[in-house]
Amino acid sequence: METITTDIAIVGAGGAGLRAAIALAETNPALRIALISKVYPMRSHTCAAEGGAAGVIKPDDSFDMHFDDTVGGGDWLSDQDCVEYFIHEAPKELLQLEHWGCPWNREADGSVSVRPFGGMKKKRTWFAADKSGFHILHTLFQTSLKFPSITRYDEYYALDLLVDDGRCQGLTAMEMRSGELRQFHAKSVIIAGGGAGRMFPFSTNGAIKTGDGMAMAYRAGAPLKDMEFVQYHPTGLPNTGSLLTEACRGEGGILVNKNGRRYLQDYGMGPETPVGKPQLKTMELGPRDRVSQAYWHELQKGNTVTTQWGECVLLDMRHLGEKMINERLPLVRELAEAYLGVDIVREAVPIRPVVHYMMGGISTNTAAATPLPGLFAAGECACVSLNGANRLGSNSLVELLVFGRRAALSAIEHLQDLPPANTVALNARAGETQARIDELFSRSDGTESMSGLRKEMMDTMEKNVGIYRTEAGLKEGVDKIHELRQRYRRVILTDKSSVFNTDLFQVLELGSMLDCAEAVTVGALARKESRGAHQRLDFVERDDTNYLRHTMVYHQGMDSPRIDYLDVVITKSPPGVRDYSGDHK
Amino acid sequence: MSNSPPRSHPPLAAPPEGAAASLGRPGGSSERTVTLEVLRYDPDTDSEARFQRYEVVCQEEWVVLDALNKVKADIDPTLNYRWSCHMAVCGSCGMMINGEPKLSCHAFLRNYEGVIRIEPLANFPIERDLVVAPDDFMDKLKRVKPYLIPKQEKPISEGEYKQTPAQLMKYRQYSMCINCMLCYAACPQYGLTPSFIGPAALTLAHRYNQDSRDGGRKERQEVAATHEGVWECTFVGACSEVCPAHVDPASALQQMKITSSIDWIVEHLIPGGKP
Amino acid sequence: MSRRPLLREFPPTTWYFRQPRYLRYMSREITSILIAAYCVLLVFGLHSLAAGPAAWEAFLLTLKSPASIVFQLLVLIAAVYHAATWFNATQKAMPLQIGEYFVPGAMISGAHYVAWALLSFAILFLAGVI
Numbered sequence: 009m010e011t012i013t014t015d016i017a018i019v020g021a022g023g024a025g026l027r028a029a030i031a032l033a034e035t036n037p038a039l040r041i042a043l044i045s046k047v048y049p050m051r052s053h054t055c056a057a058e059g060g061a062a063g064v065i066k067p068d069d070s071f072d073m074h075f076d077d078t079v080g081g082g083d084w085l086s087d088q089d090c091v092e093y094f095i096h097e098a099p100k101e102l103l104q105l106e107h108w109g110c111p112w113n114r115e116a117d118g119s120v121s122v123r124p125f126g127g128m129k130k131k132r133t134w135f136a137a138d139k140s141g142f143h144i145l146h147t148l149f150q151t152s153l154k155f156p157s158i159t160r161y162d163e164y165y166a167l168d169l170l171v172d173d174g175r176c177q178g179l180t181a182m183e184m185r186s187g188e189l190r191q192f193h194a195k196s197v198i199i200a201g202g203g204a205g206r207m208f209p210f211s212t213n214g215a216i217k218t219g220d221g222m223a224m225a226y227r228a229g230a231p232l233k234d235m236e237f238v239q240y241h242p243t244g245l246p247n248t249g250s251l252l253t254e255a256c257r258g259e260g261g262i263l264v265n266k267n268g269r270r271y272l273q274d275y276g277m278g279p280e281t282p283v284g285k286p287q288l289k290t291m292e293l294g295p296r297d298r299v300s301q302a303y304w305h306e307l308q309k310g311n312t313v314t315t316q317w318g319e320c321v322l323l324d325m326r327h328l329g330e331k332m333i334n335e336r337l338p339l340v341r342e343l344a345e346a347y348l349g350v351d352i353v354r355e356a357v358p359i360r361p362v363v364h365y366m367m368g369g370i371s372t373n374t375a376a377a378t379p380l381p382g383l384f385a386a387g388e389c390a391c392v393s394l395n396g397a398n399r400l401g402s403n404s405l406v407e408l409l410v411f412g413r414r415a416a417l418s419a420i421e422h423l424q425d426l427p428p429a430n431t432v433a434l435n436a437r438a439g440e441t442q443a444r445i446d447e448l449f450s451r452s453d454g455t456e457s458m459s460g461l462r463k464e465m466m467d468t469m470e471k472n473v474g475i476y477r478t479e480a481g482l483k484e485g486v487d488k489i490h491e492l493r494q495r496y497r498r499v500i501l502t503d504k505s506s507v508f509n510t511d512l513f514q515v516l517e518l519g520s521m522l523d524c525a526e527a528v529t530v531g532a533l534a535r536k537e538s539r540g541a542h543q544r545l546d547f548v549e550r551d552d553t554n555y556l557r558h559t560m561v562y563h564q565g566m567d568s569p570r571i572d573y574l575d576v577v578i579t580k581s582p583p584g585v586r587d588y589s590g591d592h593k
Numbered sequence: 594m595s596n597s598p599p600r601s602h603p604p605l606a607a608p609p610e611g612a613a614a615s616l617g618r619p620g621g622s623s624e625r626t627v628t629l630e631v632l633r634y635d636p637d638t639d640s641e642a643r644f645q646r647y648e649v650v651c652q653e654e655w656v657v658l659d660a661l662n663k664v665k666a667d668i669d670p671t672l673n674y675r676w677s678c679h680m681a682v683c684g685s686c687g688m689m690i691n692g693e694p695k696l697s698c699h700a701f702l703r704n705y706e707g708v709i710r711i712e713p714l715a716n717f718p719i720e721r722d723l724v725v726a727p728d729d730f731m732d733k734l735k736r737v738k739p740y741l742i743p744k745q746e747k748p749i750s751e752g753e754y755k756q757t758p759a760q761l762m763k764y765r766q767y768s769m770c771i772n773c774m775l776c777y778a779a780c781p782q783y784g785l786t787p788s789f790i791g792p793a794a795l796t797l798a799h800r801y802n803q804d805s806r807d808g809g810r811k812e813r814q815e816v817a818a819t820h821e822g823v824w825e826c827t828f829v830g831a832c833s834e835v836c837p838a839h840v841d842p843a844s845a846l847q848q849m850k851i852t853s854s855i856d857w858i859v860e861h862l863i864p865g866g867k868p
Numbered sequence: 869m870s871r872r873p874l875l876r877e878f879p880p881t882t883w884y885f886r887q888p889r890y891l892r893y894m895s896r897e898i899t900s901i902l903i904a905a906y907c908v909l910l911v912f913g914l915h916s917l918a919a920g921p922a923a924w925e926a927f928l929l930t931l932k933s934p935a936s937i938v939f940q941l942l943v944l945i946a947a948v949y950h951a952a953t954w955f956n957a958t959q960k961a962m963p964l965q966i967g968e969y970f971v972p973g974a975m976i977s978g979a980h981y982v983a984w985a986l987l988s989f990a991i992l993f994l995a996g997v998i
Contacts, residue, residue: 047675047677047685048727048731048772050683050684050771050772051675051677051683051684051685052683053677053678053683055678055682055683055684055771056678056680056682056683100749103749103752103753104749106753106754107741107743107747107749107753107754108740108741109740109741109801109804109806109807111761111764111765111768112753113758113761114756114757114758114760114761115758116757116758117755117757118755118756118757118760119753119755120753139682139769142682142771143768146768146770146772150739150740150797151740151741153734153735153738153739153740154738154740162731185720185726185871186870186871187870188870214677214678214679214683215676215677215678215679216677247654248679248680250679250680251680339682343680346681346699346701347654347680458670459665459666459667459670502670502671503670503671503673505635505637505638505671505721506637506870506871507635507636507637507720507721507870507871507872508673508720508721508722508724509673510665510673510674511670511671511673514670634874636870636871636872636873636874642874692886692887693887715876715878716878718873718874718875718876719873719874719876720871720873726873758968759965759967759968762965762968762969762970763965781878781883781884781890781893784878784883785878785880785883827893827897828957829889829890829893830889830893830960831887831889831890831893833960834889841960843960844960844961844963847957847960847961848960848961848962848963850961851961851962
């Protein structure tokens, strides 16, 4: 097996991975940087983010307000030292992107524009039409081409971390076009592998979002934190699950049920605000968890609209007018027209909540370091505890910048005074990966089909770990995922080719998703309260006495994982009431 | 799409107040059996590429990618292709569909009749099945320096570079390229002369040249204003016709030819002129 | 075995049959041959004009032969086709931004057609045809 020796290896070349790579190259041009990704950087799912990125920039805004919105939006599960660091770094990072050429929308005087977003008390979301993530990703990717010290390994599928002497010292990965394994020996490893939304059947996430980075860290002993918090985005297309950005509502779109009623006023987000005059932090600009939960209640009441794609509510943007829609929501118009045949200028579009984002992930501290020395993580795969129990829209694009850079700085600090690597031990670890792959190729007693297992996993997650959860449902979910993990050991690899074998990668991705799904289900079963995106029908109240804590899940091989808890860091905002009733008191 | 056929379902309208609404057809849209003819190539076993047929039961509203995903899940796990976002923004799933470069996530079955022939993107080497090697494109992208080379360096602490909405609009369209490479598959000049830098990469050079914050045009011209650059383009215009992001590379390249001609005139015909 | 990328040949002489748009492109390029041929004809005309009234009369007579008229018609069609493609291309090569927005492409191309028509009229008028 070929060995590639580098200083720092980054797994994942989306927003966080690219930001980390650039920070490394800028800080010390002599560093050797290996940027490893299972897709070409431009394919990373950052490109699908639409609405924008939050950072305090305008004179009427303040860091304190961004702090309060984020902590309250996260239902007080955010670590407040982390939020503090984040809000101060956010504008700097967004300005940095501007200096790298990001085409942010502008005011007439040439300054950047900001738009309103859900759960935010002020307009502070920087945006590039409704392709903000796309522009951020391409700006970062194109900027990264300036730096000769960044060596990209495009279409390398990362397999296992190499851990020796209690610290992470590299990883194994497969070159997808040749099927050959490589080991990367690195002094620090940064994981920026994205989320795991594909464990659900109905998701805004691209096919690549299978939690490989999370699972890789988890298997190597790093805990996954707060995995039970899965964000449903309230407005997905009902057939493909494609995202219609929150900016639809930020710009003034309204949600109505089959009776034409703006039902959010019935769920603590009223009273009603005038149509076309969106008011911050209330009604349609409530937080995602609340807005998605309101859909569920409407469904129970029979107030939803029946469509050929299932039960929906309607997102009405007609009153915005064609000019504004073309200027600010062109992608939304295109998506609804292409995939649903609905022109949002003339018709209301049926939507329903769709799995969008994992608040949980690899446990990191504010320095983006995991408990495993030498291993750092940033972006959706990490849980730095910025988002708590519910992420506010437009915080995540900034998160991957702020903590991508932070991970890079921490990874550089870690390089100091390291003992030399024990190459023999690392080779032995890499041999274990080789054996795992060889076993898969030579497996003769396979009985389970990959797509069959995958479907069972997705169905289980949808049925038992959805917007509202119960003890019985979660128990069933935990048991089923446990059973699927056992059966996964007998999965059949049909394709034995060495070249670009996507059957193999789908089998491996399924393994990653099952590991993540297990952490989600056990975490959800153990958390006997309702907080943010984790809503229990049997424990309807938030319980700060017992659960103002992070769930930490540790991998235990084929056995059930071990659960531990970590206290939430509270610095200045004691748990309070989340108020989305606007100014009408 | 200029030639889109009638929709497969009725348009939706917001229901009137108080009316119980029923949209589309509850219980699912109509099904249709689609025949796909897919180019297969596995270097482990094949010396040549070959076509393989699949009969797939599809929903009328699906895209070609959905049909391929069904083949992969239920019929033949050994079929290989790239895809991710399913919303025409990641640029992974470009392929030739009935001879036309398309994103398969944006190629609607309702627009096709009879056998649908699917091949890998033209003008690129095939790694396997529908997976091509984009190395040449990636190299060329890097050569045009597609990043901001500021006119004036300015520290972050001094805030943003001012840019008016008009200045933004000047280049915005050219910043929309998703790097899907459909334009390279459509361009006969790239097929005939592989050293051609090509539509997408040159368009990105133009995007930065047009940016009010940028001062790097001269550096980029070293690659862009050459015979491998814009002067290889003969304005077939196919790039713009197939572009799924409405970037219009042909437009960018013709504009670059004009500015590069002006450079030449200034340099050679005006005494003391410097482009 | 490992990777062995398959290269497909791009047919150097027959590629334009692959796509209607390639054929359209080739037909546009071929018009230039006819236009070049007409330029040669004009050079002959100038030559016969210089050679004296008899040669000029003979040249004019040749122009009126049926074969020559067919040729000139073909050239006219080619020239009109080429001009149209050229005018249609102007909106791509010379976009015009006024304030934030771009002038619709049809207006830029349309302006060229209008200028063409006016110039044609002026020439026909000066030539005494109308």
